[in-house]
Amino acid sequence: MLIQLPSGLVELLIPQAVHMPPPSSIELAGLLDVQPGESVLDLGCGSGLLSIAAAKLGARQVIATDVDPSALAAARHNARINGLESRIELREGSWFEAVGEEDRFDVIVGTPPQTPGPMPGGSRYGGWDGTDHLISVIAGAPAHLSPVRGRLWLLAISLANPARLRQELASNFADVRLIHETIREFTSDEYESRQEGLMDHLLSLRKKKMADFVDQEEGGYVFRNLFLRSARSWTK
Numbered sequence: 561m562l563i564q565l566p567s568g569l570v571e572l573l574i575p576q577a578v579h580m581p582p583p584s585s586i587e588l589a590g591l592l593d594v595q596p597g598e599s600v601l602d603l604g605c606g607s608g609l610l611s612i613a614a615a616k617l618g619a620r621q622v623i624a625t626d627v628d629p630s631a632l633a634a635a636r637h638n639a640r641i642n643g644l645e646s647r648i649e650l651r652e653g654s655w656f657e658a659v660g661e662e663d664r665f666d667v668i669v670g671t672p673p674q675t676p677g678p679m680p681g682g683s684r685y686g687g688w689d690g691t692d693h694l695i696s697v698i699a700g701a702p703a704h705l706s707p708v709r710g711r712l713w714l715l716a717i718s719l720a721n722p723a724r725l726r727q728e729l730a731s732n733f734a735d736v737r738l739i740h741e742t743i744r745e746f747t748s749d750e751y752e753s754r755q756e757g758l759m760d761h762l763l764s765l766r767k768k769k770m771a772d773f774v775d776q777e778e779g780g781y782v783f784r785n786l787f788l789r790s791a792r793s794w795t796k
Contacts, residue, residue: 563609565590567616572638574607577630581609584742584785585671588715589613591740591787598666601625601704603655603697608635608648610669615644619667622648625658655693656700664706669713670697674720675754676771678761684754689770690720691728698728702792711791717744718772718784719762733790740787746773747780 561572563586570589574580581589589609594600596618602611605624614622626632632650639648651658655672672693674686686693694716701712712733716725729736748759765771773783 563589565613565616567613570609570612570616571641572607572609572612573634573641575630575634578607578628578634581607584715584744585609587740587742587785588669588671588713588787592617592667592669592713593711593789594619594667596620599623599664599706601659601663601665601668603668603670604672605635605650606631606671608638610671611635611648612638612642612644614667614669615639615647616642619647623651623659623663623665624648625651625653625655627652627654655696656704659704661703663704664710665704666706666709667711667713668697668701668705670694670701671715672697674717675758676719676721676761676765677755678757679755686720689724689765690717691724694720694725695728698725698732698790701790702732705792707792709791709793711789714786714788714790716786716788718786719765721765721770722772722786723769729788729790734793735791737789738786739789742785743782744785745776745780745782 563570594614594617600614600619600622602624611622611624639645674690676690677685751758
């Protein structure tokens with residue numbers, strides 16, 4: 561897979577066991593505001609796209625974490641074929657478990673699983689309202705961000721309780737901004753094929769104002785991809 565970013569071309573080799581980066585992750589890779597010399601933590605790195613994007617922007621150090629050994633192996637290989645293996649360190653662990661209590665970063669990036677699920681459904685789900693992993697990342701990030709210009713970049717979907725997400729961000733960060741958004745079309749059949757009863761669950765959450773998506777006239781639905789940047793202090 562070849563991806564053209566503002567910082568240059570990225571080449572990825574993605575084995576069958578590792579998820580292909582969706583268009584939203586590619587979009588996020590092109591939005592990151594990593595500055596030369598900064599340190600970056602990539603939570604749930606997958607194939608390594610966001611880590612590579614950060615390094616190509618000039619990050620002096622990128623720590624990339626994941627719980628999946630296959631993903632870490634793919635990310636390590638992709639860092640090497642892009643000539644960035646000296647600046648990307650791979651660690652196995654869930655969210656902040658792979659870093660020390662005293663470790664601080666200028667930028668933390670997270671794209672956690674966040675599809676709401678009526679019951680435990682594996683690694684693609686984010687709990688009953690979709691926010692379980694998002695909240696874990698948001699709550700843990702301030703302790704691992706540099707105090708002056710530390711930023712948390714999140715990719716969130718509007719299926720995952722946007723009101724709760726906004727409240728949690730506002731409770732932990734002084735400066736929360738929606739940098740960009742895109743739309744994602746989906747159908748009932750798509751989500752029912754993932755888990756029986758999932759579409760009914762999403763409709764129930766929407767009725768309770770715990771999910772945000774709209775019907776299309778021609779059938780199907782649309783949710784939004786939200787590209788959020790939050791800082792501990794106000795930044796220009």
